[in-house]
Amino acid sequence: MKPNTHLTDQTCIQEKVSNYMPDEISYSILSKLPLKSLKRFECVQKSWSILFENHHFMNMFRDNLLSYSDPASLILRVFKNRKQLFYSFSGERFENNKVKLDWSNPCENYIFGSRSINGTFCLHGSVHYSEIVLWTPATQTRKLLPDSVAESFKMFIPDEADVSFLYHVQGFGYDRLINDYKVIRYVGIYVDSYPGDEDWLEDLDSDHLWEIYSLRSNSWRKLHVDMPYTLQCYGDTQIYMDGVCHWLCEHYNFEPCLVSFYLSNEEFFVTPIPSDVDDCFDVKVSWINLAVLNESIALISYHTETTTFHISILSEFGMKESWTKLFIAGPLPCVERPIIVGTKGEIFFIRKDEELVWLDLSTQMIRELGYKREPYTMLWIIIYKDGILSIEGQ
Secondary structure, eight states, X not given: OOOOXXXXXXXXXXXXXXXXXXXXXXXXXXXTSOHHHHXXXXXXXXXXXXXXXXXXXXXXXXXXXXXXXXXXXXXXXXEETTEEEEEEEOSTTSOSOXXXXXXXXSSSOEEGGGBOBTTXXXXXXXXTOOOEEEEETTTTEEEEOOOOHHHHHHTTSOTTOEEEEEEEEEEEEEETTTTEEEEEEEEEEEEEEXXXXXXXXXXXXXXXXXXXEETTTTEEEEEOOOOOOOSOOSSSOEEEETTEEEXXXXXXXXXXXXXXXXXXXXXXXXXXXXTTTOOTTTSOEEEEEEEEETXXXXXXXXETTTTEEEEEEESSTTOGGGEEEEEEEOOOTTEEEEEEEOTTSOEEEEETTSEEEEEXXXXXXXXXXXXXXOTTOEEEEEEEOOOSOOGGGO
C-alpha cells in the first residue's frame, strides 16, 4: 500500500506552521536579553545574525537596555566653604526634592569609581599618598588599610636617596567565592638618584609593581601579573560588575583597551577598543565613562566638537570585534560638564546655565534635578546601593 503523500505533505506543513514564530515575537524576546546572551543566538538562523543591522530591532533592544535598572540611590556630593555635604535624590525620575544626608566622610578624599560596592566606598588620596580607607556610610564604619607591599620597600631606602612612589588604584570589588573585599593597585617607582647599594631594587624586578589587598586577611601582597594600567584613577573609567574589575587604558600596544580582572582567580582579559566603535581616544573629547547597562559593560563618551554622546557596549571580554555601537545622542550644545552615567543610562551633567540636569537616553529629553551650582563650589555625583555585606563582619 502506497503512503498517502498528500497527508504526509500536509502534516509537514502543519508542523512547520506550528513551529513558526513571527519575527515580531522573536524580536521582542531577543531584545530583552543581555548582549552576551544575544550574541550566542546569532547562529540559530540567518536573520538573527544580522539583527544589529535591523533598525526596528535596535530600537527595541535599546529601549529594553535602558529600562533595566539596578536599584540604587543618586547622591550629590558638594564641596562648599571647605565643608562637604551630601544630598540624596529619589523617585523614578528624581522628581522628589533633594534630602540632606547625615553622612560624615572620614576625609576629603576621592571616591574611587564613584560607586559603592554593597554599600561600601573605597576612598583614596592623590597619587603621592598610599592611604586608602573603606567607608560604609550607613553604619559610619571606617577601615584604614594597612601598609602595602610598596611601603615595605621604603624601609630600605636611605634618606638621601631620591625615590618616588606613585599609587594608582585600578579596581575595588567583591570576591563572591570567598566573601572578600579586594583592592587592586599599580605602583610606579621612579629612581632619580640612589647613593649606595641598590640590591632592594632587584626584588622589584622592574620600575613598578602590582599589589592586591584582601579584607579577610587585612593584608596586601604582590601580584605577579603584567597587565595594562591607567594613570587616570580620579574619574569613572573604572567599574565593577559580578566579581570582575574593569578599567580603561589609553595606550596599550598603540591602541586603547579595556582591562577586565577577575578577583577570584586573578586572571585578566584585554579587549582592544577599535576606533570605528568610538574614536574618543583619537579626537578631542572632554569625558569618557564606563557604566553597566543590563549586565553589559558600556563605554560612553562626550565629543566636544560635535557636542554628542557616543554609546557602545561589549558582549565578550578579550574580543575586539565584540564591541557594538548602539547610537549617538545629540548634538547637545548646552552641555558644560558631563559628570556620571546612572544605572539606566541616564547621563548627568552641568548645563551651561549651571543647572544640574540629566539626559534620558530613551527619550533624549533633558530634565532638571532642582539644583544649581553656586560659585566656588565643586560637585560630584555618586551611585549608592545599600548592602548587607558589611566590612565590619570581615
